[in-house]
Amino acid sequence: MQSFYRLYSIASSMKTGLVLLFLIGITAAVGSSVFPGNFYQIPVFKLLLMLLLVNMILCTFNRIKLTFRVLLKRFGRRVWYRQLGIFTLHLGIILVLVGGLIYSVSGQNDRIHLLAGDRVDIAKVLDIRHPFTLQLDEFRIEFNEDGSPSQYISEVTVLENGQVTDQIAISVNHPLNYQGVKAYQTSFGYLVKAAYIAENGENKEGRFFEGEWLDPDGTNRRVRIYKYIPNFNPAYGMRSVTLRPDNPHIVFSVYENDKLLGIGAAKLNEPAQIDENVYVTFTGVEPYTILEVKSDPGLPLVLIGGCALMLGVCLAMLATPRRKKNMV
Amino acid sequence: METLMDIFIYVVLFCYFASALLYWGGGKFHNSMAAKAALGLAILGCILHLAILVMRTALIGVLPLTNGLEFLLSFSWVTVLLYLLMQTRYPIQPAAGAVMLISALLVSLVVILMRDQLSAVAPLMPALKSPWLTVHVITAAVAYAAFALAAGLAAVQFFPAGQSIKDDHIYLLVGGGFVLLSLSIVLGAIWAEQAWGRYWSWDPKETWALITWIIYAIYLHIYRSRDWPGTTTRWMVIIGFALVLFTFFGVNYLLPGLHSYA
Numbered sequence: 344m345q346s347f348y349r350l351y352s353i354a355s356s357m358k359t360g361l362v363l364l365f366l367i368g369i370t371a372a373v374g375s376s377v378f379p380g381n382f383y384q385i386p387v388f389k390l391l392l393m394l395l396l397v398n399m400i401l402c403t404f405n406r407i408k409l410t411f412r413v414l415l416k417r418f419g420r421r422v423w424y425r426q427l428g429i430f431t432l433h434l435g436i437i438l439v440l441v442g443g444l445i446y447s448v449s450g451q452n453d454r455i456h457l458l459a460g461d462r463v464d465i466a467k468v469l470d471i472r473h474p475f476t477l478q479l480d481e482f483r484i485e486f487n488e489d490g491s492p493s494q495y496i497s498e499v500t501v502l503e504n505g506q507v508t509d510q511i512a513i514s515v516n517h518p519l520n521y522q523g524v525k526a527y528q529t530s531f532g533y534l535v536k537a538a539y540i541a542e543n544g545e546n547k548e549g550r551f552f553e554g555e556w557l558d559p560d561g562t563n564r565r566v567r568i569y570k571y572i573p574n575f576n577p578a579y580g581m582r583s584v585t586l587r588p589d590n591p592h593i594v595f596s597v598y599e600n601d602k603l604l605g606i607g608a609a610k611l612n613e614p615a616q617i618d619e620n621v622y623v624t625f626t627g628v629e630p631y632t633i634l635e636v637k638s639d640p641g642l643p644l645v646l647i648g649g650c651a652l653m654l655g656v657c658l659a660m661l662a663t664p665r666r667k668k669n670m671v
Numbered sequence: 672m673e674t675l676m677d678i679f680i681y682v683v684l685f686c687y688f689a690s691a692l693l694y695w696g697g698g699k700f701h702n703s704m705a706a707k708a709a710l711g712l713a714i715l716g717c718i719l720h721l722a723i724l725v726m727r728t729a730l731i732g733v734l735p736l737t738n739g740l741e742f743l744l745s746f747s748w749v750t751v752l753l754y755l756l757m758q759t760r761y762p763i764q765p766a767a768g769a770v771m772l773i774s775a776l777l778v779s780l781v782v783i784l785m786r787d788q789l790s791a792v793a794p795l796m797p798a799l800k801s802p803w804l805t806v807h808v809i810t811a812a813v814a815y816a817a818f819a820l821a822a823g824l825a826a827v828q829f830f831p832a833g834q835s836i837k838d839d840h841i842y843l844l845v846g847g848g849f850v851l852l853s854l855s856i857v858l859g860a861i862w863a864e865q866a867w868g869r870y871w872s873w874d875p876k877e878t879w880a881l882i883t884w885i886i887y888a889i890y891l892h893i894y895r896s897r898d899w900p901g902t903t904t905r906w907m908v909i910i911g912f913a914l915v916l917f918t919f920f921g922v923n924y925l926l927p928g929l930h931s932y933a
Contacts, residue, residue: 491796492796518868642864657850661850
């Protein structure tokens with residue numbers, strides 16, 4: 344029994360908490376330099392965070408008695424605010440850590456690619472209680488005068504059982520929030536449309552992802568549709584001058600028997616010769632949006648915790664008892 | 672206006688360096704004229720520094736808090752302003768030379784690393800278009816300034832002239848800086864949740880901001896408990912500011928991530 348109390352007092356002490364904080368700081372500093380990108384997935388690091396959570400719960404629990412004693416007695420307003428602030432701030436950190444834990448256990452996220460007109464059943468992407476369908480009506484990029492992007496916008500319709508229940512423009516900083524599912528504007532891409540005529544005069548048209556292969560009839564040469572460049576300038580190479588389609592080109596390469604014959608940049612709607620009498624015309628592009636969909640049951644807890652942390656830290660510090668004799 | 676900003680930045684740099692020199696020299700020879708001149712130069716520099724920030728605001732149409740240059744300009748200005756305000760109430764004058772030197776070095780980094788950006792205008796990228804930008808960055812800038820000032824005070828405590836600096840004044844600054852850093856981190860997390868879809872990504876800037884938050888949190892706990900000698904806490908305040916500078920420069924220039932706007 345005595346050893347249990349000893350263990351409890353060590354586990355709940357502020358000193359242990361500070362040592363854990365210190366270790367977390369050191370691990371994060373070393374980790375972010377040695378394994379940037381994924382050091383936070385190292386088991387030791389996760390363990391430290393868990394131990395900190397346990398320590399803070401015990402430490403704050405132990406302080407409840409003290410906090411209430413101070414709050415109920417008349418120690419002066421400053422002491423009162425300070426105690427309340429310290430308590431709220433630590434409670435806030437606990438809630439943030441618990442919320443983060445909930446996400447790591449039951450949070451879900453995935454990326455969806457949508458062309459205009461596409462529909463996706465969110466229940467097939469995330470395991471959710473309230474199924475609904477997301478339909479992309481339009482994806483567009485708005486530009487500043489200098490050609491840099493000013494906003495990426497996905498106009499979407501939300502449907503339940505075929506009935507429209509919501510319409511919203513998802514853009515960067517303005518996610519969709521529907522029945523506990525959030526969808527964020529994350530990225531985008533293009534499908535390249537290509538028309539090619541074979542020797543027999545037959546027209547073919549197809550849509551291709553960047554990097555896909557096209558096999559025109561009448562030749563054993565293959566075309567690799569490498570990249571769409573909205574504002575092409577040979578001096579910039581494969582980089583687009585801006586994202587605005589001021590001079591749209593398709594960069595492609597031609598292969599024969601797995602041997603690279605050459606690389607070209609074709610203007611949209613201008614036929615590019617692949618072989619004698621074999622041409623490919625890139626007729627346009629179709630943008631698709633990439634949305635990150637997420638369900639995080641821990642999010643409300645993290646938000647409440649973050650607000651409690653902010654409120655608590657302000658109360659605790661602004662109400663620091665003045666020690667007149669030292670302060671002059 | 673662009674030329675004026677260019678001229679002003681050099682004048683500000685001169686004022687801060689000259690002020691720092693006069694404070695050091697004047698302090699050594701107990702020359703009150705030198706101290707007065709140093710204070711005058713610091714005030715003049717601070718006013719011209721503000722003028723640069725105002726011109727920059729006029730140039731870009733929003734508060735100058737949108738890239739590395741503007742952050743450095745704002746944070747070094749708040750450092751000087753905070754010192755000038757604080758020395759009217761508290762006897763922290765022995766640290767004036769150190770604080771002005773820190774400010775002068777920060778401004779000289781603007782001149783050395785980013786002078787060509789001073790008159791450059793670029794529209795905000797979509798992720799930065801948010802009302803959270805202003806509060807997230809202002810709180811960070813003022814927090815950094817408080818930590819800079821605290822580090823200046825802690826550093827002069829190691830010299831005989833700085834013996835009169837009170838630990839409680841450093842504690843006050845670190846406490847205030849800690850409140851603002853906490854606000855900045857939480858507000859940034861709320862913003863990140865909206866913009867990137869996750870409130871915490873362990874992006875280098877987030878990780879290093881957390882590391883600085885941790886060292887100051889430890890300082891505040893052990894300072895209150897008074898178990899540790901003053902030299903240890905002084906070193907923590909200095910190391911804390913070194914980490915703050917690494918969070919700004921190191922992460923912007925060495926460890927690219929989501930926060931690569933500079």
